[in-house]
Amino acid sequence: MQIAIIGLGLIGGSIGLGIKAANHESRVIGIPRREETIQEAIRLGAIDEGTTDLAKGVAQADLIFVCTPINLIIPVITEIAPHLKKGTIVSDVGSTKQEIVAKAEKLLPKGCYFVGGHPMAGKETTKLSAAEAALFKDRKWLITKTSRTSSKALEKLEMVIGWLGGLTVNLDPKTHDLVVAAISHLPLVLAAALVNTVAAEEQKELMGRCAASGFRDTTRVASGDPILGVDMFSTNQKAVMKMIKSFKKSLATLENMIRARDNEGLNKQLSLAKAFRDQVYINKEDLK
Amino acid sequence: MQIAIIGLGLIGGSIGLGIKAANHESRVIGIPRREETIQEAIRLGAIDEGTTDLAKGVAQADLIFVCTPINLIIPVITEIAPHLKKGTIVSDVGSTKQEIVAKAEKLLPKGCYFVGGHPMAGKETTKLSAAEAALFKDRKWLITKTSRTSSKALEKLEMVIGWLGGLTVNLDPKTHDLVVAAISHLPLVLAAALVNTVAAEEQKELMGRCAASGFRDTTRVASGDPILGVDMFSTNQKAVMKMIKSFKKSLATLENMIRARDNEGLNKQLSLAKAFRDQVYINKEDLK
Numbered sequence: 001m002q003i004a005i006i007g008l009g010l011i012g013g014s015i016g017l018g019i020k021a022a023n024h025e026s027r028v029i030g031i032p033r034r035e036e037t038i039q040e041a042i043r044l045g046a047i048d049e050g051t052t053d054l055a056k057g058v059a060q061a062d063l064i065f066v067c068t069p070i071n072l073i074i075p076v077i078t079e080i081a082p083h084l085k086k087g088t089i090v091s092d093v094g095s096t097k098q099e100i101v102a103k104a105e106k107l108l109p110k111g112c113y114f115v116g117g118h119p120m121a122g123k124e125t126t127k128l129s130a131a132e133a134a135l136f137k138d139r140k141w142l143i144t145k146t147s148r149t150s151s152k153a154l155e156k157l158e159m160v161i162g163w164l165g166g167l168t169v170n171l172d173p174k175t176h177d178l179v180v181a182a183i184s185h186l187p188l189v190l191a192a193a194l195v196n197t198v199a200a201e202e203q204k205e206l207m208g209r210c211a212a213s214g215f216r217d218t219t220r221v222a223s224g225d226p227i228l229g230v231d232m233f234s235t236n237q238k239a240v241m242k243m244i245k246s247f248k249k250s251l252a253t254l255e256n257m258i259r260a261r262d263n264e265g266l267n268k269q270l271s272l273a274k275a276f277r278d279q280v281y282i283n284k285e286d287l288k
Numbered sequence: 289m290q291i292a293i294i295g296l297g298l299i300g301g302s303i304g305l306g307i308k309a310a311n312h313e314s315r316v317i318g319i320p321r322r323e324e325t326i327q328e329a330i331r332l333g334a335i336d337e338g339t340t341d342l343a344k345g346v347a348q349a350d351l352i353f354v355c356t357p358i359n360l361i362i363p364v365i366t367e368i369a370p371h372l373k374k375g376t377i378v379s380d381v382g383s384t385k386q387e388i389v390a391k392a393e394k395l396l397p398k399g400c401y402f403v404g405g406h407p408m409a410g411k412e413t414t415k416l417s418a419a420e421a422a423l424f425k426d427r428k429w430l431i432t433k434t435s436r437t438s439s440k441a442l443e444k445l446e447m448v449i450g451w452l453g454g455l456t457v458n459l460d461p462k463t464h465d466l467v468v469a470a471i472s473h474l475p476l477v478l479a480a481a482l483v484n485t486v487a488a489e490e491q492k493e494l495m496g497r498c499a500a501s502g503f504r505d506t507t508r509v510a511s512g513d514p515i516l517g518v519d520m521f522s523t524n525q526k527a528v529m530k531m532i533k534s535f536k537k538s539l540a541t542l543e544n545m546i547r548a549r550d551n552e553g554l555n556k557q558l559s560l561a562k563a564f565r566d567q568v569y570i571n572k573e574d575l576k
Contacts, residue, residue: 169498220502
């Protein structure tokens with residue numbers, strides 16, 4: 001199988017490394033934006049060969065991963081669509097899916113298949129140099145399924161994600177976007193707002209100096225790439241706004257109880273939160 | 289030196305283990321509520337001997353750590369005050385300090401010294417069985433200093449905290465409470481509200497199943513003991529309310545930008561958050 005990876009940053013590079021590490025007979029073609037990246041990716045062992053020519057790079061591919069920044073995914077698919085051979089499967093790694101999947105399904109020629117994907121893995125950098133074969137191991141990899149999705153294409157994509165150690169979850173694009181708004185985009189909004197709250201305090205330096213593991217973990221996602229964050233919010237605006245609205249209600253509940261010194265109510269709310277969170281992470285253990 | 293530890297849970301037990309591991313000639317007296325705990329603590333190596341009799345336990349102590357739940361700290365100090373020998377230093381590990389320090393300073397007899405403390409360490413359980421000698425290693429241990437604080441007593445306490453590997457930071461009780469409201473209590477409010485937001489969604493199960501490291505870390509503190517959380521909020525109500533108010537402003541800033549699709553503004557806000565957070569954790573590395 002020939003697999004093309006468009007965009008060789010952390011995610012694209014890690015997909016390449018993971019495929020090569022799984023030691024399958026697949027040939028990996030890397031298609032970065034800049035010529036220099038080809039040599040770096042070959043040296044790292046992430047690709048077998050590379051080109052910056054999209055049309056040439058995808059021509060013989062059986063499976064293509066579009067791993068560019070989210071705003072380039074549709075432009076890239078538009079550009080490669082006329083050059084695909086029959087039967088090619090195109091996937092992406094964008095963190096929102098409704099818009100991308102709707103457009104991509106229309107762009108691909110008959111006989112080619114789009115299956116949207118979203119690996120739930122990352123680091124605090126998006127550089128190729130941070131790529132690693134095990135980046136997706138035991139991580140969720142969300143895959144969107146629509147009325148137009150080919151089940152054969154879906155299975156093939158799941159197989160390759162399986163090589164990378166990813167755990168696939170199928171869901172429709174709209175549900176996907178609401179789910180990630182809740183578990184990924186809302187946490188980023190809150191983490192950034194929390195850091196900015198402390199940074200606005202007169203005692204911010206002392207607060208930073210005293211900060212322990214609670215603050216560190218609660219705010220960790222705020223150290224991610226701001227550009228990725230802006231992309232998430234702008235491509236998933238509606239769902240993110242909906243989740244912020246729901247969050248404000250939950251916050252108001254706690255705030256009112258703290259104000260009223262309703263310790264019984266607070267204990268109940270904290271116990272509910274603990275129970276739900278503990279169950280989420282017990283379930284995750286079960287899955288491994 | 290004879291050191292008494294009142295309350296043998298995670299924190300009291302870890303202080304005992306840490307002192308014994310530092311291999312100093314100190315003798316550690318454990319004073320738990322229940323008789324059975326004495327045997328467990330001796331078996332774990334956290335104490336040399338124990339008693340459930342407060343008056344007897346503290347009579348010969350040079351330094352006392354009060355490691356009970358926060359609402360018992362003042363009642364315990366009230367009870368032990370008449371039984372202390374001259375020169376005894378009393379400290380505590382409560383996570384809020386204004387009220388405790390003001391009351392404790394008044395309760396102790398002349399010639400005895402109170403120095404409030406707050407180790408920034410913990411686990412998702414408060415049981416003695418989870419105690420470990422290294423719990424405080426490289427963790428901040430906040431110490432309150434007031435106009436009444438004896439500098440000799442402060443130094444002695446800092447020395448023992450040094451045995452445990454803790455990094456002391458001195459600050460006044462009011463500043464302490466605002467600092468921990470910002471970096472510890474507000475994060476808990478947000479983490480619990482975030483979990484409860486997801487738990488209130490129709491798709492909560494799917495969301496839990498898809499949740500990755502971002503959600504896990506942002507909500508980690510919500511898995512702590514609810515009783516500790518209620519204690520934090522009720523003993524530090526004013527500062528927590530103040531920080532929630534400031535947070536709501538930061539959240540509104542982001543929400544308005546997401547609504548207005550102000551990507552430039554969002555990039556700036558996320559960049560500010562990243563810069564402050566990255567700096568906090570670079571500074572922490574420097575301290576080690």
